[in-house]
Amino acid sequence: MRAQYILVDGLPIPFEEGQTIMEAAMAAEVFIPHLCHHPEFKPQGSCKLCTVKANGRYVSACTMPAKDGMEVENNSPDLNDKRRTMLQMLFVEGNHFCPSCEQSGNCMLQALAYELEMLTPHFNQFYPDRPLDASHPEVLLDFNRCILCELCVRASRDVDGKNVFALSGRGIGKHLIVNAESGRLADTAFSLADKAAHVCPVGVILEKRRGFAIPIGRRRYDLEPIGMQVEGQARRRSGEL
């Protein structure tokens, strides 16, 4: 049987049966912006940042199975405008103050805001009141930065088998909680060795006594923009760089 291809912005990308658009694009090192997707976890399509136009319809690339001959529009002004607006909404919904954040430079939200050229928050800030949880001896939880991607929820449930995190509430009242009678992280089985302690794409789950181990300016997305990290690999391989 001949290989199957999808066309992402006109570029043919091979895929295997059962792969989603996101998986095929990642394998071919084509960058589709995303926050809640992680290659090791089951996709859930909640952040909607990976919205692409497949055969003329808006779909989430991380949940849409690739089909042979599918024409996918990814890096277009229309889609990037929408993604930027969604980022702005995420920024105003929480308390995202990059200059004072320990994760600045390692944060996917920040990296994508730079990538998609988000210059202002545009909307009115919500300034929610979300207390920290510093009860755990090894880990600090700063809920101010949560974007509800559910990666820690999925990691703790599916990999660690501990079910430490969950989302509670609905609509704008939705928030991350800790599954303990007291609601404190110290009263759970959570430990720094858990997968869940290291999947947060923003700066909610922070290791204590390790702040600024790598100085700002030399961190992951300081060195190279997030989009280039994916596409740079492809170009290096084909010998362009």
Place this chain on the structure above:
Amino acid sequence: MDKIANGHGSQYDINEIFKIHRLLHAASHCGLGQSACNALFDTLHKFRPAYERRLRSLDFEPAFDLDQALAAARQMTGRDDPAAHFRLGPGTGVEP
């Protein structure tokens, strides 16, 4: 919407509503979100004059008034002839 209802809106706010409508259409999880803005969109589409009557200005409101900013220069040079004014529009030599 409150801004328009209170008479402080401009064309910008109408466009902003359209932008959010398009985003809701494209990036909602389900039909509920996709159709949430439809009622608003339809009233805007079919009864636009009713909205526009409430706008402060049909044009975009510039935050910066160039003619006003030139007032100090006019005073210093003692000029107040039409050529010392900056007005947009036909017959003024400055096309918008």
